[in-house]
C-alpha cells in the first residue's frame with residue numbers, strides 16, 4: 001500500500017507507516033510520478049481533489065481529508081473515478097469554538113465589557129453542526145445568551161430551538177459556522193450578501209471562522225464607502241490565499257485561516273483519516289491520538305485567591321490569545337509583497353496551540369463548588385481543588 005500524505009498532518013508518519021509505504025508531500029507540490037502509483041491520498045484543505053488530479057492517480061483506493069470542510073473535493077469527479085472519500089467531520093470543532101471565545105473575550109476587552117456585560121449581548125450562531133454545537137456548549141457553560149440558526153437541522157429531527165437568519169442578523173454578535181455550499185435549498189455562498197449586510201449596523205460584531213465566500217466581501221466594501229459597518233473577526237477570506245487586504249481595516253482581529261489549527265484539531269484529522277484507511281484495509285488501529293499527544297505542565301492558580309470571573313478570560317487567553325495571532329498577521333501582511341505566499345507561509349509555520357482540555361488548573365480547596373470552577377470545566381479545562 002503506497003500512502004501519500006500532506007506534510008502538514010501531525011503524527012502522519014507514525015500512523016501511515018504502520019500500513020505501508022508512507023510518503024509526505026507539500027500541498028501544491030505533489031510529485032506526479034509518486035501520485036501515479038499511490039493507493040491512498042491523505043490531504044488537508046490546501047489540496048484540491050479535482051478530475052485532473054484523479055486522472056493522474058489511477059491506482060487510488062481512498063482519498064481522505066484531515067479537515068472538516070470538504071469543498072476542496074470535487075465530489076462528482078470522485079464519483080466518476082469511483083474513488084471512495086472520507087472527511088474528518090468534527091476533527092477541529094473544539095479548536096474553532098475556542099478561537100471564537102478568545103475573539104469574543106478580546107472584543108469585550110477592547111470595549112471594556114466585563115462578563116456581566118457580555119451576558120447582556122445576544123450571540124447568533126449560524127450553522128449548528130460540529131463547530132456550532134461545540135460553541136453552543138461553551139456559551140451555555142458561561143451562561144451567555146445565544147440563539148442557533150440552521151435551516152437544514154431545523155427541518156430534521158434535531159429538537160433544539162432554531163431561529164431564522166433575519167433574527168440572527170439582529171444579534172449583537174454573529175458567528176458563522178456553515179460549510180461553503182454553492183447551490184441547493186440552503187446555499188451559503190454570500191449568505192451575508194448585499195441585502196443581509198445592509199441590515200447590519202456598526203454596533204455589531206461578525207465572526208467568520210468557516211469559509212471565505214460566506215461573506216460577500218465586495219458588497220461589504222461597497223457599503224463601507226457610505227456608512228459605518230459592523231466590526232469583523234475574520235479567519236476565513238474570499239480568494240485565499242491571495243486575500244483582499246482592503247478587508248483588514250474592518251477587522252478587529254484577523255488571522256490566516258488557523259481557527260482549527262490546534263495540535264489536537266490537526267492530529268484528530270490525521271487519526272480519523274488513519275482510522276478510515278484501516279477500515280478500508282480491514283485492519284485494526286494500532287495507535288491512538290492519546291498515546292502521542294504531549295501533556296502540558298499543570299498551572300497552579302491557588303495564589304490567585306478566591307475564584308473570580310477574571311479567571312475565565314485569563315484561562316482562555318493562557319491557551320489561546322487571538323490578539324497575538326492578529327498582531328503577527330497584520331505585521332506580515334503590511335510588509336508582504338506577495339500576499340498569497342505570506343498567507344500560506346503563516347499557516348504552514350503556525351505555532352503549536354493546544355485545546356483547553358489539555359490544561360489542568362489547580363485552584364484553592366474552597367473553590368470546589370464555585371460557579372467559576374464549574375464554568376472553567378464547562379469550557380473544557382481540567383480543574384483540581386487542593387489546599
Ligand SMILES: NC(=O)c1ccc[n+]([C@@H]2O[C@H](COP(=O)([O-])OP(=O)(O)OC[C@H]3O[C@@H](n4cnc5c(N)ncnc54)[C@H](O)[C@@H]3O)[C@@H](O)[C@H]2O)c1
Pocket residue numbers: 068069070089090092093096126127128129130131132149150151152153177178179180181186187188191209210211235236257258259260261
Ligand atoms: N476556520 C477553520 O479553521 C475551520 C475549521 C473547521 C471547519 N471550518 C469550516 O466550518 C464549516 C462548518 O464546520 P462543522 O464542522 O461545524 O461542519 P458541520 O457539517 O458539522 O456543520 C455545518 C452545519 O451548517 C448547517 N448549514 C448548512 N447550510 C446552512 C445554511 N444555509 N444556513 C445555516 N446553517 C446551514 C448544516 O445543517 C450543519 O449543521 C466547515 O464546513 C468548514 O468549511 C473552518
Ligand SMILES: O=C(O)[C@H](O)[C@H](O)COP(=O)(O)O
Pocket residue numbers: 008044045046066067068069070092257258259260261
Ligand atoms: O475545514 C477545516 O477543517 C478547516 O478549514 C481546516 O482548519 C483547514 O486547514 P488546512 O487544511 O487548510 O490546513
